[in-house]
Amino acid sequence: MSRAAIQRAERIRAAFQGEAPDSAREVRKPAPLVLVMLGRAVAIEYESDKLNGGGDGTKATYRHEFAAGDVLATDQDGRTLYVIGPRLRVNSRGIVD
DSSP states (O other): OOHHHHHHHHHHHHHHHSSOOSOOOOOOOOOOSOEEEEEEOOEEEEEEOOSSTTOOSSOEEEEEEOOTTOEEEEETTSOOEEEEOTTOEEETTEEEO
């Protein structure tokens, strides 16, 4: 993985969180050979102390409801989950689609 890829990931995290990450590191995960759809992705809840996307820097629980075309999938090992949507993005507003 290139330093440029790590810097792009740091910028996404900073936009989402409202501040730069303490650190970023490379995690090697082979690309999946196969993804299988498990069902429609309905919503996700997560905790964050983000400053952007409605956050004030204190830990809070956020809920994102997915659009009708978003799906939940897993890889051939069933060990990694993927939420896939034609318009899903992470930016300063949070998870958007």
